[in-house]
Amino acid sequence: MTTTSELPTTAPAMTPATTPVTAAPGASDAQGAARTALLLLADGRFPAGGHAHSGGAEAAVADGRVRDAATLADFCRGRLHTTGLVAAALAAAATFGLDPLALDDAADARTPSPALRATSRKLGRQLLRAARAVWPDPALDRLAATRPRGAHQPVVLGLTARAAGLSPADAAQLAAYESVSGPATAAVRLLSLDPFHAAAVLARLAPDVDAVAAEAARTASLAVAEGPGALPACSAPLLDLGAEEHAGWPVRLFAS
Amino acid sequence: MNGLAGPAWSAPVADRGGAADDPGSTPRLPVGGRPSGGATRSGPGATTSAxxxxxxxxDGRGGTAxxxxxxxGPLALRSGRPDGGGARVMVVGAMSAPLGGDRLRITAEVGDDARLTVGSAAATVSLPGRDGEPAAYDVRLTVxxxxxxxxxxxxxxxxxxxxLRMTTRAxxxxGARxxxxxxxxxxxxxEPPGRLTTRLTVHLDGxxxxxxxxxxxxxxxxxWNGPAVLHHYRAAGQLLLVDPSLTPDTLASRPLPADPAHGRAAITPLAGPAVLITALAVDGRRLRRLLDAGRAEIEEATGS
Known part of the structure; x- marks a missing residue:
């Protein structure tokens, strides 16, 4: 059974999402090629430009909120349960086949910081360019045509996951993981943190990442019936305030 | 939209400008107390649905009716002295609320070309109920x-x-402001905080x-108390202005001057004719000062 019938008949010939959203996240359900697609999308070396962004870690390090592995873990946990959950739910909703433009509006309303809206659209544009080359799909082409300056990254990620044969739960897992892997990787450079310690922070967050991905996929399935208003809107005020200050710095290591 | 079509509103017209006379008025109680009387609390353990x-x-003459x-019950309304052509309403806390288990709802509708200002007489203190039940407080605004x-x-x-679970939906x-x-x-x-979950949802033209x-x-x-969300701050606030005359050029996004030890705030234009001030502070007084400073900047930029 397919989880959605929203796509027009010109939809990709790729494998549609076949996994019920209630399946455990973690993609044991993804089939052969799709499982590799999940790894490819989660790989920091996938050419989508994410490495240039710190997910707010640079601003947090600059004003002393993040100093070491312990405060990095606190930072990542807060980001995961707020904007990470929102991104994961938007991504899963896009994979389900909700109208990407309505999801793009929902992402705008959930991103009060203009600096963060610009970052998300820039990352979305870069991911879309890579995705259209890697998993050609008319839905990706349509989004590129209607949002030439870039759609929000989680929306693009969800459509990309769909084009790659992944499930909404997979898309949520990817977005939830990205919400912590970005800051943790950046902290290695920003704090000269031992890379082993940064990896340990991520490993210890794994149960939280799984729980957030599952919650995101669950709310996305609600949004199929109720619309994007059913998606979470959790905010992290210090990420917004830090991003606005960071955007005004003349010199910085990371773009955001 | 939701909340306006058919709210469970069966309240008698209980109050038209005389909450202070309400014999059920109970002063706000100290820690964890429960009022012993009151208009709609029938006894210990009772919860309020108001x-x-x-x-x-x-009103067709440049004023607002x-x-x-x-x-x-705890949501008494009092109309105040009109302000120019606008009406004023004060929400008067006639008793201590919300307590755990309470269900409170305020609905306000502003018609074409009408002007309404609503304030409250005191802070709303969310207090624990007897059974650890959450309270709900829902505000529905239409302009x-x-x-x-x-x-x-x-x-x-x-x-x-x-x-307390609180939702505000506008x-x-x-063309509304x-x-x-x-x-x-x-x-x-x-004292350490209780639990509060709030959601503010604003729709413009659908x-x-x-x-x-x-x-x-x-x-x-x-x-939530870590370096990405609230950190050491004990007060969080937003001030939103939606005005059809706002354009992306009216106000550039900017941090407001503040000592991060005490608070921080920024003015940010939204993706629409609106600006938002987001503020955090170590206490409510400093939070209000930041929001007021941001409001003054917005009023200067918009000439209002």
Missing amino acids: AARMHAVA LPVLAGE RAGGTLHWLPEPVIAAHRSD DLAH LLLRDEQILGRHA RPLLDQALSFGPGAPAG
């Missing part, structure tokens, strides 16, 4: 074309061991303009 409703319409102004609503309540204080027609303040304080003086939730206190998702 709704208040107001409707402002242009209030054909509906009805409160009950029609050409209408103006200033929704400027005092803060919500999440007292130790309290648990549906604005194209809204000034809305939303402040949360993490506990009374020198499209989402702002959707922001914040959750803190015991049982909230981990990280």
Whole structure:
């Protein structure tokens, strides 16, 4: 059974999402090629430009909120349960086949910081360019045509996951993981943190990442019936305030 | 939209400007107390379900009338002296609320070209109920074309061991104006906070303009008091201005001057004709100062 019938008949010939959203996240359900697609999308070396962004870690390090592995873990946990959950739910909703433009509006309303809206659209544009080359799909082409300056990254990620044969739960897992892997990787450079310690922070967050991905996929399935208003809107005020200050710095290591 | 079509509003017109006379009035209680009497609390362990409703319409002579102004129990409404052509309403806390288990709802509608300013007489203190049940407080605002609503309540204080779910939803027609303040304080003086989950959703002309939730206190998702969310700050607030005359060039995004040891704030244009001030501070007084400073900057830029 397919989880959605929203796509027009010109939809990709790729494998549609076949996994019920209630399946455990973690993609044991993804089939052969799709499982590799999940790894490819989660790989920091996938050419989508994410490495240039710190997910707010640079601003947090600059004003002393993040100093070491312990405060990095606190930072990542807060980001995961707020904007990470929102991104994961938007991504899963896009994979389900909700109208990407309505999801793009929902992402705008959930991103009060203009600096963060610009970052998300820039990352979305870069991911879309890579995705259209890697998993050609008319839905990706349509989004590129209607949002030439870039759609929000989680929306693009969800459509990309769909084009790659992944499930909404997979898309949520990817977005939830990205919400912590970005800051943790950046902290290695920003704090000269031992890379082993940064990896340990991520490993210890794994149960939280799984729980957030599952919650995101669950709310996305609600949004199929109720619309994007059913998606979470959790905010992290210090990420917004830090991003606005960071955007005004003349010199910085990371773009955001 | 939701909440306006058919609210469970069966309140008698309980109050038209005389909440202070309410014999059930109970002073706000100290820690964890439960009022022993009151208009709608029938005994210890009782919870309150109260709704208040107001409707402002242009009176055709440049002023605003209030054909509906009805409160009950802890949500008493009092109309104040008109301000220019606008009506004023004060929400008067006639008893201590919300307590755990309470269900409170305020609905305000501003008609075409009407102007309404709503404030509250005191902070709303969320207190624990007997059974650890969460309380619910829902605010539903509608502003029609050409209408103006200033929704400027005092803060919500999440007292130790309290648990409150609060939602504010505003549906604005194209051409409506809204000034809305939303402040949360993490506990009374020198006490740990209770749990509070708030969500502010604003739709303009049917499209989402702002959707922001914040959750803190015991049982909230981990990280709320960490370096990405609230850190050492004990007060969080937003001031939103939606005005059809705002353009992306009216106000550039900027941080407001503040000592981060005490607070921080920024003015940010939204993806629509609106600006938002986001502020954090170590206490409610400093939070209000930041929001007021941001409001002054906005008023200077918009000439209002």
